Ligand SMILES: Nc1ncnc2c1ncn2[C@@H]1O[C@H](COP(=O)(O)OP(=O)(O)OP(=O)(O)O)[C@@H](O)[C@H]1O
């Protein structure tokens with residue numbers, strides 16, 4: 001049974017004038033229905049995608065810096081209090097298995113997996129769940145895909161923050177295939193992304209976060225799609241305008 005929605009318990013919010021409640025995306029948040037397969041959070045830098053994604057992950061009982069329920073590490077606490085004000089519609093049901101992946105702290109997650117195995121926590125076998133080779137001995141992108149192919153095969157709710165960050169365009173398309181396989185196995189994903197390739201996944205809803213709050217948006221209307229397709233279709237013209245503006 002997937003998570004049905006992310007709802008802000010507005011009546012408990014102390015003030016909409018302070019972060020994180022002051023962000024337009026949070027200020028306007030009521031109930032955001034989640035697609036049973038994939039829900040994308042799109043929008044400009046600073047629009048609040050990570051804030052919302054991280055809060056939902058913590059509300060599900062996951063570590064703020066990434067990982068599943070077995071992972072509990074903190075390098076620098078930076079999460080907001082938003083998680084305490086979110087209702088994920090579980091209504092007393094046992095939370096499903098989950099995993100939170102944020103690009104920024106992936107290195108710390110890999111370090112923590114190695115530390116737990118050295119300490120023989122979980123029988124020293126945690127790293128095996130992440131693939132045959134130690135995460136630190138792979139390139140950033142290789143380790144990312146190993147994580148998807150191995151640890152993410154179990155059905156669960158996956159919160160991914162910019163999973164494209166380490167991946168070449170071709171590997172982003174591989175990731176699309178892996179996402180589809182996860183969905184086929186019963187997983188639900190909530191993904192913050194700037195990638196016009198990932199956003200093309202068809203079994204998904206896209207929410208654009210911005211000054212108007214959170215607005216469900218067709219693929220072709222997302223900024224990621226519009227800017228990229230405009231650039232590729234009219235590269236010379238766009239470059240001329242950009243460089244002229246920079247020279248001015
Ligand atoms: N602890 C904090 N206190 C005050 N403001 C913060 C704090 N953390 C983040 N912000 C602000 O909240 C806004 C939303 O940040 P967030 O990281 O959620 O954006 P984002 O949509 O994920 O951006 P990006 O695409 O760059 O990852 C930003 O303007 C950021 O500066």
Ligand SMILES: [Mg+2]
Pocket residue numbers: 049050051161192
């Ligand atoms: Mg972010």
